[in-house]
Amino acid sequence: MYSVRLWAARHARFFEVIYRIFEPVIVKLHPLWKSVGYQRAEKPVGMLEKLSKGLLFDCKMCGQCILSSTGMSCPMNCPKTMRNGPCGGVRANGNCEVKPEMKCVWVEAWEGSQKMKGGEQIQVVQLPVDHSQKGSSSWLRVARRASDLKQQEYKGDSK
Numbered sequence: 605m606y607s608v609r610l611w612a613a614r615h616a617r618f619f620e621v622i623y624r625i626f627e628p629v630i631v632k633l634h635p636l637w638k639s640v641g642y643q644r645a646e647k648p649v650g651m652l653e654k655l656s657k658g659l660l661f662d663c664k665m666c667g668q669c670i671l672s673s674t675g676m677s678c679p680m681n682c683p684k685t686m687r688n689g690p691c692g693g694v695r696a697n698g699n700c701e702v703k704p705e706m707k708c709v710w711v712e713a714w715e716g717s718q719k720m721k722g723g724e725q726i727q728v729v730q731l732p733v734d735h736s737q738k739g740s741s742s743w744l745r746v747a748r749r750a751s752d753l754k755q756q757e758y759k760g761d762s763k
């Protein structure tokens with residue numbers, strides 16, 4: 605898994621393109637998620653997400669994916685789960701202070717982000733991880749949030 609994850613970050617641009625195609629599809633499927641029920645869709649969609657992202661990114665299913673802001677390097681693989689850049693302990697060779705055999709996920713993230721068109725997203729300050737979302741699908745969260753935003757805009761326009 606570790607080598608696949610390094611490979612994925614090295615090919616961050618490719619995965620950025622894939623995600624840009626995939627995200628609108630997930631969002632467009634909102635009527636389907638709604639008719640099935642978001643709660644009921646959680647299990648199959650979450651399983652698919654865990655399988656695919658687990659394989660590629662060593663995803664820990666935090667439920668609030670920020671891969672596209674972190675050069676396709678999952679910050680939850682940091683032993684300190686740092687979501688806003690590296691701690692002060694990165695070794696001179698770019699490896700982790702806690703797991704010396706592992707490259708710092710933020711070194712991977714920076715290198716990955718430099719390959720991406722939207723790589724500047726790495727500068728965005730992330731909210732602390734909400735542990736109550738652990739195990740839930742980020743894909744469904746994105747779809748639900750997009751539809752909520754649309755509804756709010758619609759309500760704003762009709763006032």
Ligand code: SF4
Binds near residue numbers: 663664665666742
């Ligand atoms: S940020 Fe969260 S959802 Fe995204 S790959 Fe990492 S653990 Fe998985």
